Amino acid sequence: MATDAALLEIADELYGLPLPEFTPARDARAKELKGTSLAAQVKALRKPSTAAWVVNLLVRRDTDQVEQVLTVGAALREAQASMSADELRALSRQRRQLTAAVTTGARRIAREEGTRVTEAVADQVEATLTAAMVDERCGLALRSGMLTTALASTGLDPADVEAAVAVPEALGFAAPSRDAEPPARPDLHVVRDPEADAKAVAAATETLDEAEAVVVEATAAYDETVTAVEELEARSLQLQAEIAELRSKIDELEASAEETDDELSDAEDARAEAQSELADATRSRDSAAAALAKLKG
Template identity: 30%
Template structure:
């Protein structure tokens, strides 16, 4: 369990729904200031509210750590298969990742529904992109597993931009993605091998016109592949536009949070000044009356002095 006050605050805050984040963060900032820990107060005040998709991934990392760990570990196997040029293993692992991510997205949707925050399709798409990134980059996997995400992350090839993605600072140094035990990997691949063998056995009994059907299926597949390529290009363009809009949103949200924190600080200072103003007003009234009394007394003394000097002058004359 974390003992650092900033880490404890981050653990607690990133478990909350986004709507509750700012008020809870400001309360912890006030507590840290009251305890005299200005450094922690500043660090906690810098924690940013998570986007809806980041909050869902944080919940997933907390409620389903084993499945998230499986996904992160699968990334290490994908990297090894790609480095070794093992196309068969790579294809099987990609299929397994697709199935695991689909399952995690369904779990994420259920977790959000249970919290009364039913996600939109766009939010679930960001969840899926983030999970894909967690299987591509070791740092992204660590960021997702931390449960402190602030925004969705997206892999472009093998590159993942994590700047400002994790509350409380950037992820630690790169770590090699974990892997599943060898026995588990072998069992999974053996099951796939049996499936391929069954398919081959069924194919041996094809009817005579199977070749024509296979050619038709091949052409249809080529058509679908081309359609998929075009759809992916359109999706990439749309995702780029979404990323730019998300960046503008994040900047606006950071500005809003900063101003909100500044407003809270000014309101606290205003309350303090008001408390100090009341006794100062009383002191001012007392001092005003004392000055007026002193002025009257000084005026009387001056008149008495003038009269005495005038009487003396008359005697001298």
């Protein structure tokens, strides 16, 4: 429908703006559209959370990275469906490395737009990228560039993606790539900033600090997985030893059961023979008693 296409066009424009500009721009567009069916729909567009805005910015400013995320996600889901364990492990590692790297890039892009991304927001950004990899519909929501909230999904249960995008029609829409807007160039002679070098060094130092923080976090996560693997390996060895011990005990019990069965069979034969002898003896006694009684009578 033409109305849906117009709404998507307006939403695409609004969700590509700097975060502080969203609300005034939305309200201005709704005012321009007053008297049309679009006015209320535009006015109802929700301001994105900081994490959603960062992801929307990433989709437009680094489309290739986003496409790589979605491609690896599709391969990961295919590997899960075919139960290819080796490929699944390799893709899982690639997924974690990729989402961490892309999140770092998203933080840099946001910083270039004047927004500093906290660790909490970065975690939501990475969770959104992970959700897009494990859940195809989350991938569609990500690619729309119209998220209003961060996404979270394990891939096991369907995520409520309609509630996370500006309009349901956004699913299937691909936000176009956009370059950063160049700053307005004044009509004055540009004088070199004497502190430019110091500012560049400070910016580079900040970037390095953030990268080192990511490395520290990744190292801690790796150390945790190493510890978990070692603990599980030890537990596996212990269980295998217990299983071997139980199997040995079962073998002993089965041998004892066979011997007992043989002894039981012999005992049953002896009982039958004794029962027969008892019956013969009883009959003989009864005959003797009858003969005696006859003689006495």
